[in-house]
Amino acid sequence: MKTLKIVSVVGARPNFMKIAPFVRAIEDANKGNGAGIDHILVHTGQHYDDSMSKAFFDALNIPEADINLGIGSGTHAEQVGHTMIAFEKVVRQEKPDWVVVVGDVNATCACSITAKKQHVRLAHIEAGLRSGDMTMPEEVNRLVTDRLSDLLFTPDRLSGDNLRREGVAADKIRFVGNIMIDTLEAQRHKAEELRVADIVGCNRMEGQGAKADFGEQDIFSLLTLHRPSNVDDPKILGEIVDFLTDELARDMPLLWTVHPRTEKQLKAFGLWDKVVAARNVVTLRPLGYHQLLRLNMGAALVLTDSGGLQEECCVLGTPCLTLRWNTERPVTLREQGGASVLVGNDVRRIREACREMLERGRVPSRPELWDGKTAPRIVEVIVEAGGI
Structure with missing residues (x-):
C-alpha cells in the first residue's frame, strides 16, 4: 500500500483542541487497518507563549510537533507573511499529498495559500462557518481557506449551505460534524x-x-x-x-x-x-x-x-x-x-x-453528528481520496 503523507497545521490555542482528535484518529487508522499514513504535525508558533502551548499539548495528549516554525506575535500581515515563507520550505522538503488546516487563525490562511501555490491538495476542518462580518480577521481567513480547499469538512448543515451558496462544488463538501466535540467527549x-x-x-x-x-x-x-x-x-x-x-x-x-x-x-x-x-x-x-x-x-x-x-x-x-x-x-x-x-x-x-x-436553566442540545466521532470520519474521507 502506498504511504499517504499528510502535513497538518496548528497555529494558536483554538487549533489545539481541534487537532488532538485528528492526530488520534490517524494513529488509530494506522494501527487498526494499516492505513499507511505518514503524518507530520507543524506548529507555526503563532501562539507565542511556548509554555502555554506545551501545557495544552500535554493536557490533550498531542505529540510534540514534528516542526515548529516559531513565528510568534506580530501584525496580521507579519504573521501571515512570515508563516508563508517558513511553511513553503516545509512543503517543498516534505512533498505531502495533503495539507490539512483547522479553524480560522492566521496560520490557517497562510498555510492554505502556500499549499496551493505548491500544488498540494488542501483540506479544511471546520469549513463553511460564516459570520458575515468582514471586520473580523477570522472571517477573511475562513473565506480564503474555503475558496482554496479541495475538501471542506463542515461541522453542521448550515455551514454546507453557506458553501453551496458561494458556488463550492458539492463533491468537495463533506458534512462530518464538529471536531471540537470529539475533544469535549x-x-x-x-x-x-x-x-x-x-x-x-x-x-x-x-x-x-x-x-x-x-x-x-x-x-x-x-x-x-x-x-x-x-x-x-x-x-x-x-x-x-x-x-x-x-x-x-x-x-x-x-x-x-x-x-x-x-x-x-x-x-x-x-x-x-x-x-x-x-x-x-x-x-x-x-x-x-x-x-x-x-x-x-x-x-x-x-x-x-x-x-x-x-x-x-x-x-x-x-x-x-x-x-x-x-x-x-x-x-x-x-x-x-x-x-x-x-x-x-x-x-x-x-x-x-x-x-x-x-x-x-440548563438545556443540553446536541446538533447532528456532534457525537465525538468526527475525526475518524475525516480521516476516512482523506484516505479514500488518496493522493490523487
Missing part, C-alpha cells in the same frame, strides 16, 4: 474530576484582597472576554464592567478568566481597580482546557465572546450569552435549538437576557 471525564474550588484557589490573580473563599457548592457565573469590539473602547468596556460588578455579581459570584489583552485594556482605562475590588468578582489567570471545561460544566450562566465556548455550552446545556452581534456558529443559538443568545455589548440586552436565561 474524550476529555469530559478528566474535567469532571476537578473541583471548582481548587481551580479558583490555584488560579486567583493577585491583588484581590480578602475575598471570601469560593465554596464547592456555590452557584456562579463564568466570563471570558477578549475581542477588540468589547475591550478596546473605554466606554463599552466601562459599561460592561459596571454591569458585571454592580448588578450581576450582586446575585452570584462571577468567575472571570482574564485574557492578557483584556487585562491590559482594563488597566489602561482605569477600570482594573474596580474589578479587583468588587466583592463577588473573582479574577482568574487564563485556564487550561480541563479547568475551563469544568467551570463551564458547573456554571449557572456563561458570558463569552468565544466561539469555542458557544459550542461547548450548546452540548453541555449551559445558558450562554454571546457578547457579539453576530456568530459564525448559528447552530448554537436558541432559535436553532442551542443554548446561546446574541446580546452584543448592549448592557440593556445583556441584563434582560441574563434574567431570562437564568430562569430557563
Whole structure:
C-alpha cells in the first residue's frame, strides 16, 4: 500500500483542541487497518507563549510537533507573511499529498495559500462557518481557506449551505460534524474530576484582597472576554464592567478568566481597580482546557465572546450569552435549538437576557453528528481520496 503523507497545521490555542482528535484518529487508522499514513504535525508558533502551548499539548495528549516554525506575535500581515515563507520550505522538503488546516487563525490562511501555490491538495476542518462580518480577521481567513480547499469538512448543515451558496462544488463538501466535540467527549471525564474550588484557589490573580473563599457548592457565573469590539473602547468596556460588578455579581459570584489583552485594556482605562475590588468578582489567570471545561460544566450562566465556548455550552446545556452581534456558529443559538443568545455589548440586552436565561436553566442540545466521532470520519474521507 502506498504511504499517504499528510502535513497538518496548528497555529494558536483554538487549533489545539481541534487537532488532538485528528492526530488520534490517524494513529488509530494506522494501527487498526494499516492505513499507511505518514503524518507530520507543524506548529507555526503563532501562539507565542511556548509554555502555554506545551501545557495544552500535554493536557490533550498531542505529540510534540514534528516542526515548529516559531513565528510568534506580530501584525496580521507579519504573521501571515512570515508563516508563508517558513511553511513553503516545509512543503517543498516534505512533498505531502495533503495539507490539512483547522479553524480560522492566521496560520490557517497562510498555510492554505502556500499549499496551493505548491500544488498540494488542501483540506479544511471546520469549513463553511460564516459570520458575515468582514471586520473580523477570522472571517477573511475562513473565506480564503474555503475558496482554496479541495475538501471542506463542515461541522453542521448550515455551514454546507453557506458553501453551496458561494458556488463550492458539492463533491468537495463533506458534512462530518464538529471536531471540537470529539475533544469535549474524550476529555469530559478528566474535567469532571476537578473541583471548582481548587481551580479558583490555584488560579486567583493577585491583588484581590480578602475575598471570601469560593465554596464547592456555590452557584456562579463564568466570563471570558477578549475581542477588540468589547475591550478596546473605554466606554463599552466601562459599561460592561459596571454591569458585571454592580448588578450581576450582586446575585452570584462571577468567575472571570482574564485574557492578557483584556487585562491590559482594563488597566489602561482605569477600570482594573474596580474589578479587583468588587466583592463577588473573582479574577482568574487564563485556564487550561480541563479547568475551563469544568467551570463551564458547573456554571449557572456563561458570558463569552468565544466561539469555542458557544459550542461547548450548546452540548453541555449551559445558558450562554454571546457578547457579539453576530456568530459564525448559528447552530448554537436558541432559535436553532442551542443554548446561546446574541446580546452584543448592549448592557440593556445583556441584563434582560441574563434574567431570562437564568430562569430557563440548563438545556443540553446536541446538533447532528456532534457525537465525538468526527475525526475518524475525516480521516476516512482523506484516505479514500488518496493522493490523487
